[in-house]
Amino acid sequence: MPALPDLHADQADVKGVPRTPRQAGVTTRKTLCATCDIACSVVSEVVDGRVVRVRSSDNPIFRDNICIKGIAAPKGFAHPNRIRRPLKRVGERGSGQWQEVGWDEAMADIAARLKAIVAQHGPEAWAVSTSQWNTGTDHGLGRRLMNHVGSPNWISGVALCAGNTAAINRLTYGWYPMADFSSTNCIVLFGHNPKRDSWVPVHNQIQRAKARGAKLIVLDPRRSENAEQADIWLPLKAGTDTVMLFGWLRVILDEGLYDHDFVAKWTIGFEDLKARVQEWPIERVAAVTGCEAEMIRAAARIYAQGPSIIPWTPITDMQRNSTSAIRLQSILRAICGNLDVPGGEVLHGFNPMIVSESEIEMHHVLDEAQKAKQLGSDTHPAFTYRGQAPLLDACERVWGHRYANQVTGCFMANPSATFRAMAGEGAYPVKAFFALGNNTLMSFANMPLIHRALLNQDLIVVHEQFMTPTAQLADYVMPADSWLERPWMMDGYGWVSIYRPSQKAMEPPEECRSTFDFWRTLAAAMDMPQVVPWKTIEDFYDWRLDKVGMGFEEFAETYDIYAPKPAFRKYEKTGFATPSGKVELKSSILEGLGFDPLPYFRFDPDMTDDYPLKMFTGVREGEYFQTGGRHIPELRERCPEPVLFVSPKLAASLGVAEDEWVQVSNPTGKIHMKVGVRDSMPDDLVRIPHGWWKPEMPQGGETLSGALKYSDAMLCPDDEDYLDREQGIPHLKGIPCRIDKLDPAETAA
Numbered sequence: 126m127p128a129l130p131d132l133h134a135d136q137a138d139v140k141g142v143p144r145t146p147r148q149a150g151v152t153t154r155k156t157l158c159a160t161c162d163i164a165c166s167v168v169s170e171v172v173d174g175r176v177v178r179v180r181s182s183d184n185p186i187f188r189d190n191i192c193i194k195g196i197a198a199p200k201g202f203a204h205p206n207r208i209r210r211p212l213k214r215v216g217e218r219g220s221g222q223w224q225e226v227g228w229d230e231a232m233a234d235i236a237a238r239l240k241a242i243v244a245q246h247g248p249e250a251w252a253v254s255t256s257q258w259n260t261g262t263d264h265g266l267g268r269r270l271m272n273h274v275g276s277p278n279w280i281s282g283v284a285l286c287a288g289n290t291a292a293i294n295r296l297t298y299g300w301y302p303m304a305d306f307s308s309t310n311c312i313v314l315f316g317h318n319p320k321r322d323s324w325v326p327v328h329n330q331i332q333r334a335k336a337r338g339a340k341l342i343v344l345d346p347r348r349s350e351n352a353e354q355a356d357i358w359l360p361l362k363a364g365t366d367t368v369m370l371f372g373w374l375r376v377i378l379d380e381g382l383y384d385h386d387f388v389a390k391w392t393i394g395f396e397d398l399k400a401r402v403q404e405w406p407i408e409r410v411a412a413v414t415g416c417e418a419e420m421i422r423a424a425a426r427i428y429a430q431g432p433s434i435i436p437w438t439p440i441t442d443m444q445r446n447s448t449s450a451i452r453l454q455s456i457l458r459a460i461c462g463n464l465d466v467p468g469g470e471v472l473h474g475f476n477p478m479i480v481s482e483s484e485i486e487m488h489h490v491l492d493e494a495q496k497a498k499q500l501g502s503d504t505h506p507a508f509t510y511r512g513q514a515p516l517l518d519a520c521e522r523v524w525g526h527r528y529a530n531q532v533t534g535c536f537m538a539n540p541s542a543t544f545r546a547m548a549g550e551g552a553y554p555v556k557a558f559f560a561l562g563n564n565t566l567m568s569f570a571n572m573p574l575i576h577r578a579l580l581n582q583d584l585i586v587v588h589e590q591f592m593t594p595t596a597q598l599a600d601y602v603m604p605a606d607s608w609l610e611r612p613w614m615m616d617g618y619g620w621v622s623i624y625r626p627s628q629k630a631m632e633p634p635e636e637c638r639s640t641f642d643f644w645r646t647l648a649a650a651m652d653m654p655q656v657v658p659w660k661t662i663e664d665f666y667d668w669r670l671d672k673v674g675m676g677f678e679e680f681a682e683t684y685d686i687y688a689p690k691p692a693f694r695k696y697e698k699t700g701f702a703t704p705s706g707k708v709e710l711k712s713s714i715l716e717g718l719g720f721d722p723l724p725y726f727r728f729d730p731d732m733t734d735d736y737p738l739k740m741f742t743g744v745r746e747g748e749y750f751q752t753g754g755r756h757i758p759e760l761r762e763r764c765p766e767p768v769l770f771v772s773p774k775l776a777a778s779l780g781v782a783e784d785e786w787v788q789v790s791n792p793t794g795k796i797h798m799k800v801g802v803r804d805s806m807p808d809d810l811v812r813i814p815h816g817w818w819k820p821e822m823p824q825g826g827e828t829l830s831g832a833l834k835y836s837d838a839m840l841c842p843d844d845e846d847y848l849d850r851e852q853g854i855p856h857l858k859g860i861p862c863r864i865d866k867l868d869p870a871e872t873a874a
């Protein structure tokens with residue numbers, strides 16, 4: 126294969142300042158890339174009203190924060206596949222027959238049909254799924270309209286990525302803290318693997334911290350990029366992070382390495398925790414995790430020296446012991462004195478100068494009877510209204526508002542319960558489903574269930590840039606703008622008090638519109654124009670910025686970053702935003718919900734003869750963000766097919782070789798993948814890539830452009846054995862499967 130061009134080469138001339146535009150007549154706009162959720166500050170170069178290049182920011186703080194997905198984004202958005210006009214389904218659902226309609230006409234029909242469904246089944250029959258990060262300009266307006274209409278059934282990919290971490294962190298100390306990379310002495314990565322083309326700002330922060338001497342500890346079954354540069358790499362068994370955390374706690378408690386004053390003054394439940402940790406002698410931890418006892422001790426001791434950080438990781442968001450793992454991380458932070466200190470993890474609270482998305486959502490208008498109907502709140506309440514309700518008073522006391530919807534994950538319905546209700550298998554029917562910037566079909570567990578759920582809807586509306594497998598099943602596909610084509614005010618997902626503005630760099634094509642416009646026009650068509658009263662998104666931002674005393678345009682010209690001066694140990698004045706005002710090592714909230722108030726570990730179900738292998742889904746591909754991007758030729762030629770990874774030994778025992786096609790199956794479903802033999806993989810684990818479909822394959826029909834043939838979600842179970850108890854999120858890090866070689870004749874891709 127000929128060598129592929131280095132997409133980063135295009136950035137080479139911008140390493141020094143000042144920077145030279147590559148073309149005459151260039152104007153520049155300060156933009157935030159929203160192709161992935163980390164939102165790098167970049168510069169858009171515009172010629173004749175079109176963005177011709179995206180490059181890394183001129184601000185030294187953000188230098189080199191760019192990846193090939195951001196670089197390729199203008200090409201991706203200009204691609205002929207882009208949806209440019211509202212489409213109304215005219216044939217059978219999923220038949221690929223569409224009629225172009227005007228935006229207003231579409232919204233009028235959508236509103237009429239939604240009203241009819243609400244009238245017949247109640248407002249809770251309307252569910253919405255979004256991913257805040259992609260839509261960018263939702264800003265809580267979707268929830269605001271839902272709260273006024275009366276539906277609690279909002280779900281999101283954040284249920285298994287960061288939103289749930291935020292909700293669970295709040296149970297322990299009331300706010301989800303942010304890692305301070307700038308002055309930490311030790312970074313601990315639980316699987317999380319930032320690299321050159323994934324999570325680039327964090328990758329760069331890790332490199333800078335290492336250069337100043339900070340230690341890096343990596344826990345990963347695979348020899349990942351970060352494992353290779355770690356001071357300590359603990360190659361734990363997949364899904365055993367909770368046990369490893371118990372091991373660290375054991376060392377820290379036995380050796381007295383915790384912050385005694387903090388524990389005495391600011392925590393409750395220490396003695397109970399100690400008793401629970403006794404269940405985990407280091408030898409037992411070593412046996413279960415497969416790591417050496419001495420290495421576990423060494424890692425725990427370095428962490429305890431501090432100040433240390435355990436930056437957010439999605440890996441413990443997606444395990445059947447997720448709640449316990451996240452709670453144990455929170456507990457470690459607290460008892461080792463890493464909470465709200467420089468170089469540790471900082472509790473930001475709201476920015477007092479800007480109206481937050483949590484406020485915009487107006488959760489107080491949804492009445493208690495409707496909140497109680499939130500799907501999944503009876504069985505898996507941790508991040509639902511019911512689970513988070515005990516925090517409301519405390520949140521108001523400490524942070525000034527009752528509803529802190531951090532990372533939009535704190536008042537969600539449970540996705541699996543929602544899909545069951547949509548499929549007609551729940552407590553009540555859900556008959557209208559809206560997906561905004563979320564490829565719902567492929568982005569949760571049990572895809573066959575989601576497929577059934579979608580086919581059982583009376584109304585599906587999708588706001589999208591491309592004809593995703595989810596969009597292919599819609600009644601209406603509404604064309605979305607992109608991050609180059611709209612202004613944005615980024616609030617760090619309500620996690621931090623830092624705001625960053627993004628300037629609109631070009632006009633959206635044809636009828637493409639922002640999520641703000643989607644909700645504004647829907648509210649008006651639902652006869653609720655007062656719910657979204659702002660005419661333009663700039664008016665809306667001006668309103669939010671009222672206290673700053675600047676309009677959005679001036680704000681965006683003036684600031685790259687807008688944040689209050691950092692303050693530490695704020696709890697000394699206010700207490701923590703928990704029911705007790707302390708760090709709850711033993712959680713009163715979990716106890717009140719009928720769960721074990723202390724962390725615990727459930728072993729994975731045993732493998733069977735039929736499904737003897739263990740797989741996880743993950744290892745992000747540098748080329749794509751999640752299920753997107755496969756239509757961009759520059760990226761696709763680098764990563765043309767879905768590839769599973771196995772070790773050379775496992776490949777040999779299965780009788781499969783590099784580039785051969787295989788079927789991966791389990792009781793949930795089956796898919797086809799290509800084999801990649803990697804010596805970085807352990808011998809007892811299979812890696813399945815997330816989010817594969819092929820936009821060039823036929824829409825609808827047998828495979829929905831390959832989604833039913835290649836998507837990892839076909840293999841992810843959501844029965845109780847594979848759900849975290851408290852949150853009900855799926856276990857993506859230890860799923861049984863088998864691998865069978867395919868007859869080459871069957872596999873013409």
Ligand SMILES: Nc1nc2c(c(=O)[nH]1)N[C@H]1C(S)=C(S)[C@@H](COP(=O)(O)OP(=O)(O)OC[C@H]3O[C@@H](n4cnc5c(=O)[nH]c(N)nc54)[C@H](O)[C@@H]3O)O[C@H]1N2
Nearest residue numbers: 256259260282286562563564568569588605751752815838
């Ligand atoms: N089975 C399984 N499920 C998973 C995961 C997994 O590994 N396996 N990973 C989880 C994780 S970590 C995450 S973050 C979630 C992500 O789940 P999603 O949020 O669904 O992420 P994407 O697959 O990127 O889908 C986003 C869609 O938004 C569209 N889009 C992009 N920009 C815009 C925009 O500006 N406006 C609108 N309206 N649409 C836009 C894209 O074209 C794309 O189709 O999935 C989670 N779900």
Ligand SMILES: Nc1nc2c(c(=O)[nH]1)N[C@H]1C(S)=C(S)[C@@H](COP(=O)(O)OP(=O)(O)OC[C@H]3O[C@@H](n4cnc5c(=O)[nH]c(N)nc54)[C@H](O)[C@@H]3O)O[C@H]1N2
Nearest residue numbers: 316317318323347349363364743744745746747750751858
């Ligand atoms: N290029 C690119 N970048 C992305 C994304 C993308 O799609 N493409 N997605 C973004 C999003 S939404 C997210 S959430 C992040 C995710 O990115 P990361 O947090 O880096 O997650 P992954 O790359 O899925 O997996 C990281 C590591 O987890 C290890 N691992 C697997 N199972 C376990 C386990 O049970 N325990 C432990 N400790 N480790 C395990 C894997 O071996 C792998 O090396 O990436 C973001 N960045």
Ligand code: SF4
Nearest residue numbers: 158161164165192195
């Ligand atoms: S890491 Fe890449 S895709 Fe993500 S925001 Fe930065 S440039 Fe965009």
Ligand SMILES: [Mo]
Nearest residue numbers: 285286287439
């Ligand atoms: Mo994610």
